Amino acid sequence: AQKVTQAQTEISVVEKEDVTLDCVYETRDTTYYLFWYKQPPSGELVFLIRRNSFDEQNEISGRYSWNFQKSTSSFNFTITASQVVDSAVYFCALSEATGGFKTIFGAGTRLFVKA
Amino acid sequence: EADIYQTPRYLVIGTGKKITLECSQTMGHDKMYWYQQDPGMELHLIHYSYGVNSTEKGDLSSESTVSRIRTEHFPLTLESARPSHTSQYLCASSERKTNEKLFFGSGTQLSVL
Numbered sequence: 001a002q003k004v005t006q007a008q009t010e011i012s013v014v015e016k017e018d019v020t021l022d023c024v025y026e027t028r029d030t031t032y033y034l035f036w037y038k039q040p041p042s043g044e045l046v047f048l049i050r051r052n053s054f055d056e057q058n059e060i061s062g063r064y065s066w067n068f069q070k071s072t073s074s075f076n077f078t079i080t081a082s083q084v085v086d087s088a089v090y091f092c093a094l095s096e097a098t099g100g101f102k103t104i105f106g107a108g109t110r111l112f113v114k115a
Numbered sequence: 116e117a118d119i120y121q122t123p124r125y126l127v128i129g130t131g132k133k134i135t136l137e138c139s140q141t142m143g144h145d146k147m148y149w150y151q152q153d154p155g156m157e158l159h160l161i162h163y164s165y166g167v168n169s170t171e172k173g174d175l176s177s178e179s180t181v182s183r184i185r186t187e188h189f190p191l192t193l194e195s196a197r198p199s200h201t202s203q204y205l206c207a208s209s210e211r212k213t214n215e216k217l218f219f220g221s222g223t224q225l226s227v228l
Contacts, residue, residue: 035216035217037217039155043203043221043222044219044220044221044222045158045205045207045217045219046219047216047217047218050216089155091158095215100165100171101215102148102160102163102171102173103148103160103217104160104174105150105157105158105160106157107156107157108155108156108157108158110155
């Protein structure tokens with residue numbers, strides 16, 4: 001069965017600090033996809049990134065970067081030089097072939113960035 | 116950009132009422148989903164559909180039902196609402212491709228008194 005664990009419930013940082021959000025997943029499939037979504041205070045979830053299980057190359061997009069390591073079943077998300085607008089709940093998610101590619105979410109990490 | 120709409124945005128009703136939460140998308144997406152979420156908490160998949168006349172129950176048991184008569188429409192119905200149904204309901208859709216990302220609606224915040 002698929003499972004996503006985000007052990008950090010809340011993180012509080014001061015603006016310009018770097019912060020890493022952890023995500024550990026469980027799956028028995030060899031074909032699966034990992035995602036990060038952002039849910040700002042307005043409530044609407046926004047897609048950030050998608051990674052398939054065959055591509056372990058890390059990715060950087062502006063201040064955001066993602067570290068995918070199959071050996072530790074982790075897909076961590078780092079925000080560099082955080083800003084107040086980064087304050088949101090961040091969800092890691094997994095979809096696997098056996099599950100018909102339905103998407104399962106972790107419990108989320110609430111990030112507070114203080115000015 | 117994705118277009119997926121949920122109505123109503125907020126709903127306050129009394130116990131025992133029948134309600135339908137509407138969800139429509141204009142992108143021609145085959146896959147649609149309903150998630151239940153308490154504020155800022157984990158999303159729980161309660162229903163999903165791979166296309167017209169296809170509906171499946173998700174991982175979280177729910178007393179709600181869904182239908183998929185048209186590709187663009189995926190309504191969720193509660194026959195008899197109870198206070199335990201108070202929550203936010205999020206609708207999402209995605210393309211048929213397996214490596215899809217989800218497009219979410221703005222959600223319906225339901226309060227049952």
